[in-house]
Amino acid sequence: MDINATLIGQSIAMAVFVWFTLKFVWPPINAAIEERQKKIAEGLAHTDRAEKDLHIAQDKAKDFLREAKEQAAGIIEQARKREAKMIDEATTKANEERDHILTQGRAEVEAERSRLREDLRKQVAALAVAGAERILQREIDDAAHSDILEKLVQEL
Amino acid sequence: MADSNISVQSYINHHLNDLTIGEGFWAVNLGGLGWSLILGSLFIISFAWVGRRATTGVPGKFQCLVEMIIEFVDTSVKEAFHVKDKLIAPIALTIFMWIFLMNLMKLVPVDWFPMVTGLAGMAFNSGAIPEYAADYGFIERVMAHPWSYLSIAPTTDLNITMGMSLGVFILILGYSIYYKGLGGFAKELSFTPFNHWALVPFNLVLELVTLLAKPLSLGLRLFGNLYAGEVIFILIALVGIAQLPLHFAWAAFHILVILLQAFIFMMLTIVYLSMAAEKH
Numbered sequence: 507m508d509i510n511a512t513l514i515g516q517s518i519a520m521a522v523f524v525w526f527t528l529k530f531v532w533p534p535i536n537a538a539i540e541e542r543q544k545k546i547a548e549g550l551a552h553t554d555r556a557e558k559d560l561h562i563a564q565d566k567a568k569d570f571l572r573e574a575k576e577q578a579a580g581i582i583e584q585a586r587k588r589e590a591k592m593i594d595e596a597t598t599k600a601n602e603e604r605d606h607i608l609t610q611g612r613a614e615v616e617a618e619r620s621r622l623r624e625d626l627r628k629q630v631a632a633l634a635v636a637g638a639e640r641i642l643q644r645e646i647d648d649a650a651h652s653d654i655l656e657k658l659v660q661e662l
Numbered sequence: 663m664a665d666s667n668i669s670v671q672s673y674i675n676h677h678l679n680d681l682t683i684g685e686g687f688w689a690v691n692l693g694g695l696g697w698s699l700i701l702g703s704l705f706i707i708s709f710a711w712v713g714r715r716a717t718t719g720v721p722g723k724f725q726c727l728v729e730m731i732i733e734f735v736d737t738s739v740k741e742a743f744h745v746k747d748k749l750i751a752p753i754a755l756t757i758f759m760w761i762f763l764m765n766l767m768k769l770v771p772v773d774w775f776p777m778v779t780g781l782a783g784m785a786f787n788s789g790a791i792p793e794y795a796a797d798y799g800f801i802e803r804v805m806a807h808p809w810s811y812l813s814i815a816p817t818t819d820l821n822i823t824m825g826m827s828l829g830v831f832i833l834i835l836g837y838s839i840y841y842k843g844l845g846g847f848a849k850e851l852s853f854t855p856f857n858h859w860a861l862v863p864f865n866l867v868l869e870l871v872t873l874l875a876k877p878l879s880l881g882l883r884l885f886g887n888l889y890a891g892e893v894i895f896i897l898i899a900l901v902g903i904a905q906l907p908l909h910f911a912w913a914a915f916h917i918l919v920i921l922l923q924a925f926i927f928m929m930l931t932i933v934y935l936s937m938a939a940e941k942h
Contacts, residue, residue: 511684512691516698516825517832523702523760524829528752531706534713535732536751538725540720631786 631659668837670900676805677772677896678889680813693813701763701816702756704740709759731759736930743936745841750935753833757826758928761884765920766891769913780810783892815895817888817923827881830931834876837938846941876934880927887923891916 635655680691712728721729735755743750781804795806804810816822819838838847851869852862891912898908 508687508689509824510682510689510916511686512689512695512819512821513825513828515690515695516822519695519699519702520756520760520826523706524749524753524756526706526710527756528848530754531709531713532732532752534716535709535728536736538713538718538721539715539729539732541719545718644868658807 627662632662674896679811681811691819694816694819696815698764698822702760705759739932742932745939750772751760754928754932757931758924761927769813770814772895775814777814778811780804780807781811783807818892820885823885824881827877831877834934834938837935841939884923884927
Protein backbone atom coordinates (compact mmCIF):
# COMPACT_ATOMS: atom_id res chain seq x y z
CA MET A 507 0.00 0.00 0.00
CA ASP A 508 1.67 3.18 -1.22
CA ILE A 509 0.96 6.82 -0.61
CA ASN A 510 -0.89 7.99 -3.69
CA ALA A 511 -3.50 10.41 -4.96
CA THR A 512 -6.08 8.94 -2.59
CA LEU A 513 -4.53 11.21 0.04
CA ILE A 514 -5.28 14.32 -1.99
CA GLY A 515 -8.75 13.08 -2.82
CA GLN A 516 -9.45 12.48 0.84
CA SER A 517 -8.23 15.97 1.78
CA ILE A 518 -10.48 17.56 -0.81
CA ALA A 519 -13.41 15.43 0.32
CA MET A 520 -12.73 16.52 3.88
CA ALA A 521 -12.77 20.18 2.90
CA VAL A 522 -16.08 19.71 1.09
CA PHE A 523 -17.68 17.80 3.96
CA VAL A 524 -16.50 20.32 6.52
CA TRP A 525 -17.89 23.15 4.40
CA PHE A 526 -21.18 21.32 4.00
CA THR A 527 -21.42 20.66 7.72
CA LEU A 528 -20.61 24.29 8.49
CA LYS A 529 -23.26 25.46 6.04
CA PHE A 530 -26.15 23.01 6.26
CA VAL A 531 -25.75 20.68 9.22
CA TRP A 532 -24.52 22.59 12.25
CA PRO A 533 -26.54 25.82 12.13
CA PRO A 534 -30.10 24.41 11.86
CA ILE A 535 -29.61 21.64 14.40
CA ASN A 536 -27.80 23.91 16.83
CA ALA A 537 -30.50 26.53 16.40
CA ALA A 538 -33.15 23.93 17.13
CA ILE A 539 -31.30 22.80 20.24
CA GLU A 540 -30.85 26.33 21.52
CA GLU A 541 -34.47 27.17 20.76
CA ARG A 542 -35.63 24.14 22.70
CA GLN A 543 -33.31 25.00 25.59
CA LYS A 544 -34.91 28.42 25.72
CA LYS A 545 -38.37 26.87 25.65
CA ILE A 546 -37.50 24.52 28.47
CA ALA A 547 -36.07 27.36 30.54
CA GLU A 548 -39.24 29.35 29.94
CA GLY A 549 -41.35 26.34 30.86
CA LEU A 550 -39.46 25.93 34.13
CA ALA A 551 -39.85 29.60 34.95
CA HIS A 552 -43.55 29.23 34.19
CA THR A 553 -43.82 26.32 36.55
CA ASP A 554 -42.15 28.30 39.32
CA ARG A 555 -44.51 31.19 38.78
CA ALA A 556 -47.51 28.90 38.68
CA GLU A 557 -46.44 27.33 41.93
CA LYS A 558 -46.16 30.76 43.55
CA ASP A 559 -49.56 31.71 42.17
CA LEU A 560 -50.99 28.53 43.56
CA HIS A 561 -49.62 29.36 47.02
CA ILE A 562 -51.08 32.83 46.85
CA ALA A 563 -54.44 31.45 45.74
CA GLN A 564 -54.40 28.91 48.54
CA ASP A 565 -53.70 31.66 51.08
CA LYS A 566 -56.50 33.72 49.62
CA ALA A 567 -58.88 30.79 49.72
CA LYS A 568 -57.99 30.26 53.38
CA ASP A 569 -58.72 33.93 54.10
CA PHE A 570 -62.04 33.70 52.30
CA LEU A 571 -62.96 30.60 54.20
CA ARG A 572 -62.14 32.21 57.52
CA GLU A 573 -64.13 35.30 56.62
CA ALA A 574 -67.08 33.19 55.54
CA LYS A 575 -66.97 31.28 58.82
CA GLU A 576 -66.93 34.51 60.76
CA GLN A 577 -69.84 35.81 58.76
CA ALA A 578 -71.78 32.63 59.27
CA ALA A 579 -71.14 32.78 63.00
CA GLY A 580 -72.32 36.41 63.00
CA ILE A 581 -75.46 35.52 61.13
CA ILE A 582 -76.25 32.68 63.46
CA GLU A 583 -75.68 34.92 66.47
CA GLN A 584 -77.97 37.53 64.99
CA ALA A 585 -80.62 34.97 64.25
CA ARG A 586 -80.48 33.74 67.78
CA LYS A 587 -80.86 37.23 69.14
CA ARG A 588 -83.75 37.85 66.86
CA GLU A 589 -85.38 34.63 67.85
CA ALA A 590 -85.13 35.52 71.52
CA LYS A 591 -86.48 38.94 70.80
CA MET A 592 -89.37 37.56 68.79
CA ILE A 593 -90.22 35.11 71.54
CA ASP A 594 -90.13 37.94 74.09
CA GLU A 595 -92.31 40.10 71.94
CA ALA A 596 -94.77 37.31 71.31
CA THR A 597 -94.93 36.53 75.01
CA THR A 598 -95.55 40.15 75.88
CA LYS A 599 -98.20 40.47 73.23
CA ALA A 600 -99.92 37.29 74.30
CA ASN A 601 -99.93 38.44 77.92
CA GLU A 602 -101.43 41.74 76.89
CA GLU A 603 -104.00 39.98 74.82
CA ARG A 604 -104.86 37.73 77.72
CA ASP A 605 -105.17 40.65 80.09
CA HIS A 606 -107.27 42.47 77.57
CA ILE A 607 -109.54 39.49 77.06
CA LEU A 608 -109.83 38.96 80.78
CA THR A 609 -110.69 42.59 81.38
CA GLN A 610 -113.24 42.54 78.63
CA GLY A 611 -114.76 39.33 79.97
CA ARG A 612 -114.96 40.75 83.43
CA ALA A 613 -116.56 43.90 82.14
CA GLU A 614 -119.08 41.90 80.18
CA VAL A 615 -119.85 39.72 83.17
CA GLU A 616 -120.21 42.81 85.29
CA ALA A 617 -122.53 44.41 82.79
CA GLU A 618 -124.63 41.25 82.55
CA ARG A 619 -124.79 41.03 86.28
CA SER A 620 -125.92 44.61 86.69
CA ARG A 621 -128.46 44.16 83.94
CA LEU A 622 -129.79 41.03 85.56
CA ARG A 623 -129.90 42.77 88.91
CA GLU A 624 -131.81 45.62 87.32
CA ASP A 625 -134.28 43.17 85.81
CA LEU A 626 -134.58 41.33 89.02
CA ARG A 627 -135.17 44.54 90.94
CA LYS A 628 -137.82 45.56 88.46
CA GLN A 629 -139.52 42.24 88.66
CA VAL A 630 -139.34 42.26 92.49
CA ALA A 631 -140.68 45.80 92.45
CA ALA A 632 -143.44 44.73 90.11
CA LEU A 633 -144.15 41.76 92.36
CA ALA A 634 -144.11 43.96 95.45
CA VAL A 635 -146.43 46.42 93.78
CA ALA A 636 -148.69 43.63 92.60
CA GLY A 637 -148.72 42.19 96.15
CA ALA A 638 -149.36 45.54 97.66
CA GLU A 639 -152.02 46.22 95.05
CA ARG A 640 -153.85 43.04 95.99
CA ILE A 641 -153.60 43.79 99.66
CA LEU A 642 -154.55 47.36 99.36
CA GLN A 643 -156.86 47.06 96.37
CA ARG A 644 -159.71 48.91 97.90
CA GLU A 645 -158.19 51.98 99.40
CA ILE A 646 -155.09 52.68 97.49
CA ASP A 647 -155.23 54.87 94.50
CA ASP A 648 -152.58 54.04 91.91
CA ALA A 649 -152.05 57.51 90.82
CA ALA A 650 -151.97 59.04 94.34
CA HIS A 651 -149.45 56.63 95.75
CA SER A 652 -147.11 56.10 92.82
CA ASP A 653 -144.44 58.23 94.46
CA ILE A 654 -144.40 55.91 97.50
CA LEU A 655 -144.15 52.91 95.19
CA GLU A 656 -141.35 54.54 93.31
CA LYS A 657 -139.52 55.04 96.59
CA LEU A 658 -140.04 51.40 97.44
CA VAL A 659 -138.69 50.30 94.10
CA GLN A 660 -135.67 52.45 94.71
CA GLU A 661 -135.01 50.86 98.04
CA LEU A 662 -135.08 47.36 96.68
CA MET B 663 -10.46 -19.62 4.09
CA ALA B 664 -7.02 -21.14 4.58
CA ASP B 665 -7.08 -23.31 1.53
CA SER B 666 -4.27 -25.20 -0.16
CA ASN B 667 -4.43 -22.95 -3.17
CA ILE B 668 -4.20 -19.78 -1.17
CA SER B 669 -1.29 -19.30 1.16
CA VAL B 670 -1.71 -17.47 4.44
CA GLN B 671 0.47 -14.70 3.11
CA SER B 672 -1.59 -14.10 0.01
CA TYR B 673 -4.79 -14.23 2.05
CA ILE B 674 -3.52 -11.49 4.33
CA ASN B 675 -2.23 -9.48 1.41
CA HIS B 676 -5.56 -9.83 -0.30
CA HIS B 677 -7.33 -8.21 2.60
CA LEU B 678 -4.83 -5.46 3.19
CA ASN B 679 -4.63 -4.25 -0.38
CA ASP B 680 -7.13 -2.14 -2.17
CA LEU B 681 -8.31 -2.05 -5.75
CA THR B 682 -6.55 0.86 -7.45
CA ILE B 683 -7.06 2.84 -10.60
CA GLY B 684 -4.21 4.70 -12.25
CA GLU B 685 -0.44 4.37 -12.09
CA GLY B 686 2.21 5.41 -9.61
CA PHE B 687 1.43 8.33 -7.38
CA TRP B 688 -1.71 9.23 -9.29
CA ALA B 689 -3.32 5.93 -8.49
CA VAL B 690 -6.52 6.10 -6.47
CA ASN B 691 -7.61 3.48 -3.96
CA LEU B 692 -11.14 2.81 -5.08
CA GLY B 693 -12.38 0.97 -2.03
CA GLY B 694 -10.92 3.33 0.55
CA LEU B 695 -11.82 6.59 -1.13
CA GLY B 696 -15.12 5.25 -2.43
CA TRP B 697 -16.34 4.09 0.96
CA SER B 698 -15.01 7.19 2.63
CA LEU B 699 -17.02 9.34 0.21
CA ILE B 700 -20.12 7.17 0.59
CA LEU B 701 -19.92 7.28 4.39
CA GLY B 702 -19.14 10.99 4.49
CA SER B 703 -22.11 11.67 2.22
CA LEU B 704 -24.29 9.42 4.36
CA PHE B 705 -23.29 11.49 7.38
CA ILE B 706 -23.86 14.93 5.90
CA ILE B 707 -27.05 13.97 4.07
CA SER B 708 -28.68 12.33 7.08
CA PHE B 709 -27.60 15.14 9.40
CA ALA B 710 -28.65 17.85 6.95
CA TRP B 711 -31.99 16.07 6.59
CA VAL B 712 -32.44 16.20 10.34
CA GLY B 713 -31.34 19.84 10.27
CA ARG B 714 -33.98 20.74 7.68
CA ARG B 715 -36.74 19.00 9.57
CA ALA B 716 -35.45 19.93 13.03
CA THR B 717 -38.31 20.79 15.32
CA THR B 718 -37.97 22.81 18.49
CA GLY B 719 -40.82 20.82 20.02
CA VAL B 720 -40.63 17.16 20.95
CA PRO B 721 -37.92 15.67 18.70
CA GLY B 722 -38.06 12.30 16.97
CA LYS B 723 -35.69 9.53 17.93
CA PHE B 724 -33.21 10.12 15.14
CA GLN B 725 -33.21 13.83 15.81
CA CYS B 726 -32.55 13.04 19.46
CA LEU B 727 -29.57 10.91 18.49
CA VAL B 728 -28.21 13.61 16.21
CA GLU B 729 -28.73 16.23 18.89
CA MET B 730 -26.97 14.09 21.47
CA ILE B 731 -23.96 13.71 19.16
CA ILE B 732 -23.95 17.43 18.46
CA GLU B 733 -24.21 18.28 22.15
CA PHE B 734 -21.38 15.86 22.89
CA VAL B 735 -19.16 17.43 20.23
CA ASP B 736 -20.17 20.91 21.35
CA THR B 737 -19.20 20.27 24.98
CA SER B 738 -15.90 18.72 23.89
CA VAL B 739 -15.17 21.79 21.78
CA LYS B 740 -16.16 24.19 24.55
CA GLU B 741 -13.92 22.41 27.03
CA ALA B 742 -10.81 22.50 24.86
CA PHE B 743 -11.23 25.46 22.56
CA HIS B 744 -11.50 28.79 24.32
CA VAL B 745 -11.37 31.18 21.39
CA LYS B 746 -14.72 32.07 19.85
CA ASP B 747 -14.80 30.44 16.44
CA LYS B 748 -17.73 29.13 14.46
CA LEU B 749 -15.79 26.79 12.18
CA ILE B 750 -14.28 24.59 14.88
CA ALA B 751 -17.43 22.79 15.99
CA PRO B 752 -18.51 21.73 12.47
CA ILE B 753 -14.95 20.54 11.83
CA ALA B 754 -14.99 18.47 14.99
CA LEU B 755 -18.42 17.04 14.20
CA THR B 756 -17.45 16.12 10.65
CA ILE B 757 -14.23 14.47 11.76
CA PHE B 758 -15.89 12.55 14.57
CA MET B 759 -18.84 11.23 12.60
CA TRP B 760 -16.88 10.53 9.46
CA ILE B 761 -14.10 8.62 11.19
CA PHE B 762 -16.62 6.80 13.35
CA LEU B 763 -18.55 5.61 10.30
CA MET B 764 -15.36 4.63 8.47
CA ASN B 765 -14.15 2.73 11.53
CA LEU B 766 -17.54 1.08 11.83
CA MET B 767 -17.02 -0.66 8.49
CA LYS B 768 -14.34 -2.72 10.14
CA LEU B 769 -17.00 -4.62 12.05
CA VAL B 770 -18.20 -6.12 8.78
CA PRO B 771 -16.60 -9.60 8.70
CA VAL B 772 -13.47 -9.49 6.56
CA ASP B 773 -14.59 -11.91 3.86
CA TRP B 774 -18.12 -10.65 3.22
CA PHE B 775 -17.44 -7.59 1.18
CA PRO B 776 -14.68 -9.12 -0.99
CA MET B 777 -17.04 -12.02 -1.66
CA VAL B 778 -19.83 -9.70 -2.76
CA THR B 779 -17.62 -7.57 -4.99
CA GLY B 780 -15.85 -10.69 -6.32
CA LEU B 781 -19.22 -12.24 -7.24
CA ALA B 782 -20.22 -9.00 -8.90
CA GLY B 783 -16.93 -9.08 -10.79
CA MET B 784 -17.57 -12.66 -11.92
CA ALA B 785 -21.00 -11.65 -13.15
CA PHE B 786 -20.11 -8.45 -14.96
CA ASN B 787 -16.42 -8.77 -15.83
CA SER B 788 -15.49 -12.46 -15.80
CA GLY B 789 -12.58 -11.85 -18.18
CA ALA B 790 -10.64 -10.05 -15.48
CA ILE B 791 -9.82 -13.20 -13.51
CA PRO B 792 -6.06 -13.67 -13.59
CA GLU B 793 -4.70 -16.66 -15.55
CA TYR B 794 -3.16 -18.38 -12.54
CA ALA B 795 -6.62 -18.80 -11.07
CA ALA B 796 -8.13 -20.47 -14.13
CA ASP B 797 -8.17 -23.94 -12.60
CA TYR B 798 -9.11 -22.83 -9.05
CA GLY B 799 -12.38 -23.74 -7.38
CA PHE B 800 -15.31 -21.32 -7.59
CA ILE B 801 -14.74 -19.53 -4.28
CA GLU B 802 -11.04 -19.12 -4.97
CA ARG B 803 -11.77 -17.77 -8.41
CA VAL B 804 -14.22 -15.29 -6.92
CA MET B 805 -11.59 -14.18 -4.42
CA ALA B 806 -8.94 -13.96 -7.15
CA HIS B 807 -11.06 -11.53 -9.14
CA PRO B 808 -9.54 -8.02 -9.00
CA TRP B 809 -12.85 -6.52 -7.88
CA SER B 810 -12.73 -8.61 -4.73
CA TYR B 811 -9.75 -6.50 -3.67
CA LEU B 812 -12.07 -3.56 -3.13
CA SER B 813 -11.53 -2.55 0.47
CA ILE B 814 -14.41 -1.72 2.81
CA ALA B 815 -12.60 -0.16 5.78
CA PRO B 816 -11.20 3.21 4.69
CA THR B 817 -9.37 3.97 7.93
CA THR B 818 -7.09 0.95 7.48
CA ASP B 819 -5.70 2.82 4.48
CA LEU B 820 -2.82 5.16 5.33
CA ASN B 821 -3.84 7.46 2.47
CA ILE B 822 -7.21 8.10 4.04
CA THR B 823 -5.94 8.83 7.54
CA MET B 824 -3.05 10.91 6.27
CA GLY B 825 -5.41 12.70 3.91
CA MET B 826 -7.50 13.74 6.88
CA SER B 827 -4.51 14.75 8.95
CA LEU B 828 -3.26 16.73 5.97
CA GLY B 829 -6.58 18.56 6.09
CA VAL B 830 -6.04 19.17 9.80
CA PHE B 831 -2.49 20.37 9.09
CA ILE B 832 -3.78 22.92 6.58
CA LEU B 833 -6.33 24.01 9.18
CA ILE B 834 -3.55 24.40 11.78
CA LEU B 835 -1.61 26.64 9.40
CA GLY B 836 -4.76 28.55 8.52
CA TYR B 837 -5.75 29.08 12.15
CA SER B 838 -2.21 30.13 13.12
CA ILE B 839 -2.08 32.73 10.37
CA TYR B 840 -5.67 33.87 10.89
CA TYR B 841 -5.32 34.42 14.63
CA LYS B 842 -1.65 35.47 14.91
CA GLY B 843 -0.96 36.94 11.51
CA LEU B 844 1.82 35.75 9.25
CA GLY B 845 4.41 37.71 11.24
CA GLY B 846 3.14 36.45 14.57
CA PHE B 847 3.20 32.88 13.34
CA ALA B 848 6.74 33.25 11.97
CA LYS B 849 7.81 34.88 15.20
CA GLU B 850 6.38 32.03 17.22
CA LEU B 851 8.22 29.52 15.09
CA SER B 852 11.50 31.43 15.40
CA PHE B 853 11.51 32.58 19.00
CA THR B 854 10.16 29.65 20.95
CA PRO B 855 11.24 27.91 23.03
CA PHE B 856 14.46 30.03 23.27
CA ASN B 857 13.88 33.72 22.99
CA HIS B 858 17.25 34.79 21.57
CA TRP B 859 18.16 35.83 18.01
CA ALA B 860 21.20 33.53 17.91
CA LEU B 861 19.01 30.50 18.47
CA VAL B 862 16.53 31.26 15.70
CA PRO B 863 17.69 28.42 13.41
CA PHE B 864 17.60 25.94 16.27
CA ASN B 865 14.15 27.13 17.25
CA LEU B 866 12.96 26.89 13.68
CA VAL B 867 14.09 23.29 13.36
CA LEU B 868 12.51 22.40 16.69
CA GLU B 869 9.23 24.16 15.99
CA LEU B 870 8.91 22.85 12.45
CA VAL B 871 9.41 19.31 13.70
CA THR B 872 6.77 19.94 16.35
CA LEU B 873 4.44 21.38 13.75
CA LEU B 874 4.92 18.47 11.36
CA ALA B 875 4.71 15.88 14.12
CA LYS B 876 1.16 16.92 14.89
CA PRO B 877 -0.54 15.81 11.65
CA LEU B 878 1.87 12.92 11.22
CA SER B 879 1.12 11.46 14.63
CA LEU B 880 -2.58 12.15 14.13
CA GLY B 881 -2.77 10.20 10.89
CA LEU B 882 -0.41 7.44 11.95
CA ARG B 883 -2.19 6.86 15.25
CA LEU B 884 -5.54 6.29 13.59
CA PHE B 885 -4.02 4.21 10.82
CA GLY B 886 -1.88 2.15 13.20
CA ASN B 887 -4.73 1.29 15.53
CA LEU B 888 -7.16 0.37 12.83
CA TYR B 889 -4.65 -1.42 10.64
CA ALA B 890 -3.46 -3.52 13.57
CA GLY B 891 -7.04 -4.30 14.46
CA GLU B 892 -7.72 -5.32 10.88
CA VAL B 893 -4.69 -7.60 10.80
CA ILE B 894 -5.94 -9.31 13.94
CA PHE B 895 -9.38 -9.72 12.36
CA ILE B 896 -7.74 -11.35 9.36
CA LEU B 897 -5.61 -13.64 11.53
CA ILE B 898 -8.71 -14.63 13.49
CA ALA B 899 -10.47 -15.35 10.20
CA LEU B 900 -7.64 -17.75 9.34
CA VAL B 901 -8.21 -20.16 12.23
CA GLY B 902 -11.29 -21.82 10.80
CA ILE B 903 -14.43 -22.57 12.80
CA ALA B 904 -12.71 -21.63 16.08
CA GLN B 905 -12.76 -18.03 14.90
CA LEU B 906 -16.39 -17.57 16.02
CA PRO B 907 -15.84 -16.80 19.74
CA LEU B 908 -12.56 -15.06 19.00
CA HIS B 909 -14.09 -12.91 16.33
CA PHE B 910 -16.99 -12.03 18.59
CA ALA B 911 -14.66 -11.02 21.43
CA TRP B 912 -12.41 -8.96 19.19
CA ALA B 913 -15.37 -7.29 17.46
CA ALA B 914 -16.94 -6.40 20.81
CA PHE B 915 -13.63 -4.94 21.90
CA HIS B 916 -13.43 -3.07 18.63
CA ILE B 917 -16.69 -1.27 19.26
CA LEU B 918 -14.74 0.55 21.95
CA VAL B 919 -11.72 1.08 19.74
CA ILE B 920 -13.60 2.61 16.81
CA LEU B 921 -15.42 5.08 19.05
CA LEU B 922 -12.30 5.88 21.02
CA GLN B 923 -10.15 6.45 17.93
CA ALA B 924 -12.77 8.70 16.37
CA PHE B 925 -12.98 10.64 19.62
CA ILE B 926 -9.18 10.90 19.94
CA PHE B 927 -8.80 12.18 16.39
CA MET B 928 -11.52 14.77 17.00
CA MET B 929 -10.16 15.83 20.40
CA LEU B 930 -6.59 16.19 19.15
CA THR B 931 -7.78 18.21 16.19
CA ILE B 932 -9.58 20.56 18.57
CA VAL B 933 -6.53 20.80 20.82
CA TYR B 934 -4.12 21.45 17.94
CA LEU B 935 -6.42 24.08 16.48
CA SER B 936 -6.85 25.74 19.86
CA MET B 937 -3.05 25.79 20.28
CA ALA B 938 -2.85 27.40 16.86
CA ALA B 939 -5.50 29.97 17.73
CA GLU B 940 -4.33 30.96 21.21
CA LYS B 941 -1.48 33.29 21.86
CA HIS B 942 1.15 31.94 24.18
